[in-house]
Amino acid sequence: MDLQDLLEDLAQRLGRGLFVDSTDGRMLGYSKQDAHADPARVASVMSRRVAPEIREWQNRYGISKATEVVRLPPNAELGIRARFCVPIRRDGRCLGYLWASADGKALDETALGALQGAAAELARVLAGRGDEREDLIRWLLDPDRTGEGALRKSARRPFAIGIGDPVPFEVRAVREAYGQARAAAGVAALDPALPRVLPWSGAGPYRMLLPVAPGPDPVLVPLENDEELVRTLETYLDAGCDVQRTAASLHLHRTTVYYRLDRIATTLGADLRDGLVRSHLHLALKARRLSGWPSNGHSS
Structure with a gap:
């Protein structure tokens, strides 16, 4: 059973709207029938992506590290009704999230078991896609492949x-x-x-x-609500990654700068020793200035 069939079957059995997104916010699938879809979900389906502000709000409830069902309350400002999140995990990795509308109804043991079983099946489907990709790559790079061994x-x-x-x-x-x-x-x-x-x-x-992907690069999204870390990162990169110059510019002790850089690296999941990573972040920071994001501005 593929992802879409699995969602439709489960949605019909539970009488709830369902959707699945990846850990980076891409919409992977959704049940077609959902009379209670909230504005946030409709927007995600239309754009095929969960808005950064919604992802940030969801992550406050620890869904990336959860191993069981998490109930998220409504958020009128973001257009979200109460919903349940089931992390889709395999071999210790979180591959995405299965979402079910709450609609004021609690999950009984049957519904809970069905959701968790579906999450396990979805983990096999999503992991299988990765396995197929790796098989294709190995096939393309195999120097002994018949007919094209000298590729x-x-x-x-x-x-x-x-x-x-x-x-x-x-x-x-x-x-x-x-x-x-x-x-x-x-x-x-x-x-x-x-x-x-x-x-x-x-x-x-x-x-x-390269003008391939429309819209701003999401690399800085995990830092969007921490202006202190954003300012530290930009100052550090502007200073040629010189910690002493960064500390002097920000009027901080070097130990504080090292602490903040460690937090930045952990939050972004990035290696700040990598030159390409630093270039990417520097470009994103300058693009951020040009776009005026966030609305309250950024000063150094």
């Missing part, structure tokens, strides 16, 4: 594989993912600092230099 040995130009973001099987989404894959393959072939097999999500500063 890499005889290549006269750099060889690389680009991977677009996972998307639903819809024309517009597939076209965008194809553009991402082509762009990732192109920069991986040109830049020796990048791996030969490159997901678009790992393209670093090239994500901002």
